[in-house]
Amino acid sequence: MPSPSSTDRSAAQPPERGAVDALISQTERLRGGVDAVRRDTVSDEADAGLRWRRALCDLAVHHLDDLGQQLGQLREGLPPEESPVVGGPAAPAIPLPTAPPEGRRESLLSRVGSAEWNLLADEVDWSEELFRIFGRNPEEGALSLDELPSFVRPEDHPQLTSMVTDCLVEGKPIDGEFRIVRSDGAERTVHMMGEPVLDADGCTASMWAVLRDVSELRRTQQTVYESRDWLQRERHAAQTERRLAVELQEAVLPPWRGSLRFPGTGPGTLDGPATPAGPATLDGPATLDVAAHYLPCATGALIGGDWYDAMPLPDGRALLSVGDLTGHGVTATSGMAMLLGALRGMAVAGVTPDQLMGCLNHLLDTASQPALGSAVCCLYDPKTGSLTWSQAGHPAPLLFRNGTGRALSAPEGMLLGAASGAVFGQSEEQLLPGDLLVLHTDGLARWHGADPSDPSQDSTGAQRVLDLAPRLSAARSAQECVRIVVEECGGTEREDDACVLVARVGT
Known part of the structure; x- marks a missing residue:
């Protein structure tokens, strides 16, 4: 059958043997390096990123094996015998592959x-x-x-x-x-x-x-494609979950942008809701200037179940609380929203702080998705200046007075959800005009490597905040105090998300 004419192929000249040997040596060194990376890449079926990296290593090894075989054939050169084509020029001989080196x-x-x-x-x-x-x-x-x-x-x-x-x-x-x-x-x-x-x-x-x-090559490539697609789907799911968690958190936590003061005209009555744009004062011997801030973890990738809250109650007292629920993502933020809603409702009904902790413990203990949490709840009476508070496995509030600071002596209280029927204690502290109260979750300044079970190690970072006493005492507002704490504890070394709430007693 006729076909278009083509230029006769010239006889292939063998390459320089030394150059090919150098290429083979480079290929073998490169393959050894890829093998080392592959051994260090532990295969974890639960981690899409590790599966993708492992598949890429396997694919690279296959390519290098193929390259090594072809370079070996190139070094050997063409076979001495060639099969002539009847009635035409000699056809190019196809070199057979050499046996793979021993051990490969x-x-x-x-x-x-x-x-x-x-x-x-x-x-x-x-x-x-x-x-x-x-x-x-x-x-x-x-x-x-x-x-x-x-x-x-x-x-x-x-x-x-x-x-x-x-x-x-x-x-x-x-x-x-x-x-x-x-x-x-x-x-x-x-x-x-x-x-x-x-x-x-x-x-x-x-x-x-x-x-x-090329069957194995195609299977390896398919593994790379599938693991890459799985990784992309996981990343998309993680981004979606983070967005939902952030939206839920923003819907629940008070969006304070400035100091918040509790209004009131006496016990049992309220003068109207407080707003950042128009702070009001509580009618009594003392007022509370309150500000708070949420700090995501240093990576910013995970949203946890930390919360803060401050709310005036119908009897004229003020509710202050912070807490932390284990876990991250939508599950943690939805659980946080449930606890915070229950806390507010029971506080409005006049439940005392120790009873509040017991009710929150029962909620977590009977929840469909078990979780652990910590919390501190304070009720401040502006008429008497008394602070009644309880805690559940949580860092104690920090009290700053006259340029110095100390942690309040914590009453009895274990983690929420740790045991059914747990009993929680209650303590009382007298606050004076000018006092500063700082509530925070334990991730505020936790440093890497600290052992929370070792009393000699300040894993919660409380001492780091206490060292700010001179600056906090000189601050003119609660919002300025929050800014000072965030500047000190909001750096890249913080390994968990956290909340801080500052309440300043006025005159």
Whole structure:
């Protein structure tokens, strides 16, 4: 069958052996480095990022194995014997792959076979490796171009037909893949590259091709694609969950942008809600200037269950509380919203702080999703200046007076949700005009490596805040005090999210 004329291929000149040896050495060193990275990349089915990195390492190893095999063949050069084409110039010989070096596993990627379909003599010549790729006994003979589709997956027949037609009719080089099903039922993906060989009259005398088993390579690539897609889905889910958690948190926590003062005209009455734009004063011997702030963890990736709250009560007292629920994401913020709603409702009903802790403990103990939490709850009476408070496994409030600070002596109280029927104590402290009360969660200034169970280690960072006593005492408002604390404790070394609430007793 005639085909377009092509320029005769010149005889390939062997490359410089030293240059090839250098490339082989570089490839072996690189493969050793990738192997080391792969060993250090522990496979964890629960971590999409680790699975993706492991798959990329496997893919790199396969590519380097293939490159090493090809460079080895290049170093050996062409075989001494070449098969001439009847009536035409000699066809390029296809070098058989050399055996892999001892100690290196043979990859399916290194399987390379050659074939030549002689149209003039109606003969087919296959290399031994090609028989192994097709799982065919050499005694059964090589497959002709007409028989080849019987091994190819039906859906890949058009691809094979197009490649053969382009080569034999159009005289074009071919480069493509198709899947075969061997007689033992195993499926292989074969990559075929070839071109027509012309006789003296410019007609197609034969078609020769190199066929490579790339099954393992394609499986590894598929693993990379799937793990990458899984990682992207996980990241998208994490971003969505974080957005929902942030929106829920912002909907629950008071959005204070300035000092908040509790209004009132006497016990049991309120003069109206306080707003940042228009702070009011509590009618009594003392007022409370309150400000608070939420600090996300240093990475900013996770939103936890920390909360703060301040609310005037119908009897003229003020509720101050902070707390922390274990976990992160929507689960933690929704649990926080449940506890905060219950706390507000019971405080309005006149429940004392110790009873409040007991009710919150019961809520967590009977919740459908078990969790642990810590909290501190304070009731401040502006008529008497007394502070009644209780805590559940939480850092005690810090009291600053006359330029010094100390932690209040904590009453009995274990973590919320740790035990059914837990009993919580209650303490009372007398506040004076000018006193400063700081409530915070334990992630405010927790430093890496601290052991919370070791009393000698200040894992909550309370001392770090107490050291700010001179600056806090000189501050003119609660909001300025919050800014001082955030500047000190809001750095990159903080490993957890936190809340801080400052209440300043006025005159």
